[in-house]
Amino acid sequence: MSARLYSIVYVGDILDGFDREQVKHTLATMFRQTPEKMARVLARADVSLKAGLDEVSALKYHQALTRAGLNVAIRPPLDGAAAKADPAGPGLTLESAPQEAVAAPVAPIDASLPPDRATTGAASSEDEIRIVPFEFSGQGSEYFRIWIVNLFLTILTLGIYSAWAKVRNKRYFYGNTVADGSSFEYTGNPIAILKGRLIAGGLFLLYAVAGRFSPALSALLFLLLMAAMPWVITRSLMFNARNSVYRNVRFRFQGPVKDAYFVFLLWPLAAMLTFGILSPLAYFKQQLFMVENHAYGTTRFEFHAVARDYYRMFLVMIFGFIGGIAVGMLLMGLIPLVGTLIVMLAYLFVFVYFSVHTFNLRFNNSKLALHGFEADMEIPSYARLVAINTVLTMLTLGLYRPWAMVRTAHYKAEHLRMEAVGDLGKFIAAEEQQVSTLGEEMGDMFDFDIGL
Numbered sequence: 001m002s003a004r005l006y007s008i009v010y011v012g013d014i015l016d017g018f019d020r021e022q023v024k025h026t027l028a029t030m031f032r033q034t035p036e037k038m039a040r041v042l043a044r045a046d047v048s049l050k051a052g053l054d055e056v057s058a059l060k061y062h063q064a065l066t067r068a069g070l071n072v073a074i075r076p077p078l079d080g081a082a083a084k085a086d087p088a089g090p091g092l093t094l095e096s097a098p099q100e101a102v103a104a105p106v107a108p109i110d111a112s113l114p115p116d117r118a119t120t121g122a123a124s125s126e127d128e129i130r131i132v133p134f135e136f137s138g139q140g141s142e143y144f145r146i147w148i149v150n151l152f153l154t155i156l157t158l159g160i161y162s163a164w165a166k167v168r169n170k171r172y173f174y175g176n177t178v179a180d181g182s183s184f185e186y187t188g189n190p191i192a193i194l195k196g197r198l199i200a201g202g203l204f205l206l207y208a209v210a211g212r213f214s215p216a217l218s219a220l221l222f223l224l225l226m227a228a229m230p231w232v233i234t235r236s237l238m239f240n241a242r243n244s245v246y247r248n249v250r251f252r253f254q255g256p257v258k259d260a261y262f263v264f265l266l267w268p269l270a271a272m273l274t275f276g277i278l279s280p281l282a283y284f285k286q287q288l289f290m291v292e293n294h295a296y297g298t299t300r301f302e303f304h305a306v307a308r309d310y311y312r313m314f315l316v317m318i319f320g321f322i323g324g325i326a327v328g329m330l331l332m333g334l335i336p337l338v339g340t341l342i343v344m345l346a347y348l349f350v351f352v353y354f355s356v357h358t359f360n361l362r363f364n365n366s367k368l369a370l371h372g373f374e375a376d377m378e379i380p381s382y383a384r385l386v387a388i389n390t391v392l393t394m395l396t397l398g399l400y401r402p403w404a405m406v407r408t409a410h411y412k413a414e415h416l417r418m419e420a421v422g423d424l425g426k427f428i429a430a431e432e433q434q435v436s437t438l439g440e441e442m443g444d445m446f447d448f449d450i451g452l
Helices: 020-031 035-042 055-067 080-084 099-103 140-156 162-175 190-213 215-242 257-273 279-292 307-332 336-364 379-395 401-414 424-438
Strands: 006-014 047-053 070-075 129-136 177-179 182-186 244-246 249-253 294-296 299-303 366-368 371-375 416-421
Touching: 006 035, 006 055, 020 035, 047 055, 055 070, 129 401, 140 162, 140 401, 162 177, 162 182, 162 190, 190 215, 215 244, 215 249, 215 257, 215 294, 249 424, 257 279, 279 294, 279 299, 279 307, 279 336, 307 336, 336 366, 336 371, 336 379, 379 401, 401 416, 416 424
Parallel strands: none
Antiparallel strands: 006 047, 006 070, 129 177, 129 416, 177 182, 182 244, 244 249, 249 294, 294 299, 299 366, 366 371, 371 416
């Protein structure tokens, strides 16, 4: 006797508390379809979005689509033929399941309920949102010993040890960052980092020497370096993601190089040609590229921010900075000390505002399968932290920097949480098994990292 199969049916309306436009765009992202195609689906009622699903898959689809704001039901197909078809609307096929639908843990279907209410109350324990805080347990005095040794050996080896220093630094901060009782790991190879830095240093030296003998050759080398930059950034992102591990599952970066040329070369060029008008859009495209091409195991992250979020942020920064500079310059002729202080505060405001809002925007709009994030960094508290760190670092001629880095890591961890749906452990175990099945991605001869 064959297993019972089910269909996911769109009932015909949006769940309370969700905006129809937002739901449309969320579904378009999930299924990699155009918003127009999703609008045609949302305009109909009793549409079978996916048929021929077993019990586990049906509940995973139901949870993912409900979470997105769609009112769907699980129903047995009317006949055997329905299990082979997906009448999802004109010109739309949903063969590619949303990431939420392939990763979320589920509870059994209650067969005693009517077909259109088969999931009501069935997955309450699995649907429960659990807040998982991030914690950082490092200490300034402890990290100072690592930092001072790294500094001494880097100077002694004329910079060669900097690759090993970076690995030691990252391992300390990763190892002291804990979520749900487990810490992160960094497995980077110092040789790969040294290789990247030697390549970068060699190219920079070649460019500097060429500038002394031939301006034309220098210009040509500059253009070649700019042309190679998107590829270099992509390789570095792949290296750092692959060497970041949580509970034995590696992160991944799968961004196509051709897309990197658009977001790291063409969009910034467009921003320059429009005198900065497209700068927020260019920055948004870069954030979208970096978040959505990262994955934890086999599950990709999603990013639901929109360009207007970044335009709003850039406008506040610009007007705040210009206003502060203008007031400071006016007061410099009357009260020089106050004017200078206001100018310094204008620079501090831009740095703090940008740091706080990019952090909050990135995490509040990111999802991993059904699991979301919540970030609530605040401008006043972060400004105090930055000001104290800066003053104490200057007064100690840089020796306070390890404490400043640890305090910043503590602050960011305190203001970041994960909204885990159901048992996070089951999701991670499933990812570990899936990665094991696919085989571990290994580095190659082009494996390197240039970041400092």
